[in-house]
Amino acid sequence: MKTTIFLLTIFLFMSTALSSSMRIVEMRSEKSPIITFRIQFRTGSINDVKGKEGINAFTAYLIAQGGTQELTYKQVIDKLYPWATQIDVVADKEVTTFIGETHRDHLDNFYKIFSDLILHPRFDVEDYNRLKEDGMNYLKTTLRGTNDEELGKQAMQGMLYENHPYGWTNVGTVQGITATTLEDIKVFYKTNYTQANLTIGIAGGYSKGLLERMKKDFASLPEGKNNVVELPKANPINDLEVTIVDKQSIATAISVGFPVSVTRADKDFYALMVANSYFGEHRTFNGVLMNKIRGERGINYGDYSYAENFIQDGGTRFMLPCVPRRQQFFSIWIRPTKPEDAHFSLREAIRELKKLCENGLTKEQFETTRDFLMNYSKLWVQTQNRRLGFELDSKFYNTEFFVDRLEKELKSMTVKDVNDVIKKHLQFKNAKVAIVAGNANELKEKILTNAESPIKYASKVPDAILEEDKDIVNHLLNINKGAIKIVPVNALFEK
């Protein structure tokens, strides 16, 4: 039986351009007792000041986790606490989004604090000190020390965008945060928190009067001018450029990536989404990688791929909204393996990518993947908060609502479209590979010499898999031997 999820909208979508340069995205639903705000500024880590990498995120956190001119941080917490409301911020490469959600019982009081935080931040020195230390600790201990999976992903992105405005973590660098003063933050705020950079997103059961009040309140920001940084192309990659992050670890995490020239603004992106879903849909057993590496061989917990930058939204398996980028990358994430299985797993992932590039999808594979995405994408927008986030993303990409656009493209897509897009945008020869490993020297030697990477199984496996393994264990990786390097973990994210 073919089943279809219909996206029944209960929201009235509106998008308004005002006489000022700020933009409004509205999703009004009178029935909803919850009101969601997403206030977005077109400022991200690409706007970080040279030598003060991290100032964008630092400013954003100091606003969201600081006080207003009337209230200290403690007073803000005390006011918000009985309402169980929370103010979050997502500070990414190109945009920074403040997210607030409240029950209508507290709307007026909540809005006053939420808007004051953004429009009249306190910039208290004690809050500055606290958040500065938090940022440093995130880089020096959390990222370097206690989260190898995220470490691998961040290391790979750092390599991918070396000498590029995307080239450091959103939080910045240790030296950048160290160099950032409270005065610097005040200047950054004045420069970037402007009407020209502002999009107001609001959803739920709010009154028209509130929106009018918001327009007036946010018009107090300086008019400013659009400060979008011009992005150079990412550096060309020659063969597989491998960096092994040397870190004491019982397992080995691998991330592979290369830039692609399409985003949600482009028609090709949607066909690429289908190819990617077939190859490595995040945290499902749909993908080739997951089935080959975990399902058939039990090597690790999961293996996925992505057609764009992907951050999982909390405990869901869905993508986080409000992290849009003008330049995207394709990536493969191999979750930690036993050290002795890492080389094999890398080989298998690249070999499968090669097969995808050479063979594409069959008509049946295309159709099942298309049908999956047609339904699955409706589940990405089950809450008004996430829906509003994707609406803002669509404004960034200057295209229609993401889920609607995907549906429209899928309806007219053919297997040829997908296979053409694979040929055009995917490849397996040139990529950045980041490996977090406890046996860096040994692994480097194996990769450099293209040593055989045999695999041992706990039990008998089908002959077909053993046959396939014969090919994998010696699969020649297109390694750039001059580029392979070992980096001590403490050297990462330093400057």
Add this chain to the structure above:
Amino acid sequence: MFVTTYASDESKIFPYPVNKVVLENGLTLISIPYESPGIVAYYTVVRTGSRNEVEIGKSGFAHFFEHMMFRGTEKYSAHAYNDAVKKLGSDANAFTDDDWTAYHLVASSSALETIMDIESDRFKNLKYAEEDFKTEAGAIMGEYNKSYSNPMLSMFEKLQDAAFTTHTYKHTTIGFLDDIKDMPNQYNYSLQFFDRWYRPDNCFLVVVGDFDQTKLVDLTKKYYGDWKRGTAKRPEVPQEPPQTAEKVISMTWKTPTLPMLAIGYHVPAFNDREVDIPALDVLSQLYFSESSSLFQKLVVEEQLVDFVDGSYQNHRDPWLFVVLSRIKDKTNIEKVQNAIYAALDEAKTKPVSAEQLANVKSHMKYQFAMGLNNADAVAVTVGNYLQITGDHESINRIYQMYAKVSAEDIMTVAKKYFTKENRTILTLTQEDSK
């Protein structure tokens, strides 16, 4: 078959009507209409978790078994199951905790019969080869490895191992490492495990969203009616004797980390009819939330830690109230520890104001209400209370109890549980830190 309908009642925290149907084989269907046009959340709740891993050497088995449930039946092989789930475009997964295991899908309402067909089939007819069993054991090791770089997993392994002497809460859900390594050799035990626990009288179906109740009940009878009750003996979980002396342990970590402190106090099992657990939940908010004096002192003013938390998570058997903090400098561990003790001493002796209590109760009420923002969130919330007590009304009862908690109750439970002899203290520091 027993059918009960609980209409929505404004005096209760849970705002939706609940339908309850019990089949003759003991399977309980809880269904809740919820405005999610075209979408339904479908949970199978198994009241078995790592708590039930009684036999020596079998820790982690409930979680391992959760993985095996995706390995197929004669009717639907693992590939066929995955293909069906993919075709529906559903969000499907499972999780295991100390007390329960849940299998969940969110999908189109029109897919309901297909979901019930494939889900009932694997609960009734799971069948996998020994080779598949061994292969999946590798994925469990991978799951352990993926979490290992974060010291939190190791901390809870150590804390639970030290705090419990007898009860199975001595091990974490993923299990002792030695037992995980031995999992490939436990095929026969896995068959026994399935027979023992994956039975209708030990499970609930929770369906939330857009569905037709009459059709849902018919489908439940059609697909689950022939599921046989369990006859295998289910081993009792040994009860933990009272702790009589303070336990102090420490551990080091080889890679960069800030020092961490965990203090576990033994507290009772979840109970929605006595005041102890509700009072501890309210105390957790009063003394450890962002608005608490302790948080303000340690995080905001003195900036000695980057987080501090103290809470109880609902458990079927007596569990722990765990205070956890990450300290910015090793030299301040003792100072932070003393500040935590001072806060707990204050809880014993100083009655909180009516305003503080009202704020906490308001926070808890709004937090609950705002969390029910999609069908999946409603289903997992209901499932969580069902697995603990077997009764969805526990949600309403516990919130009614919260409303009654007094300043005196807070002091009483603080005196009763936050004693020196009742606690286990664990500190973690970086191996080479100065």
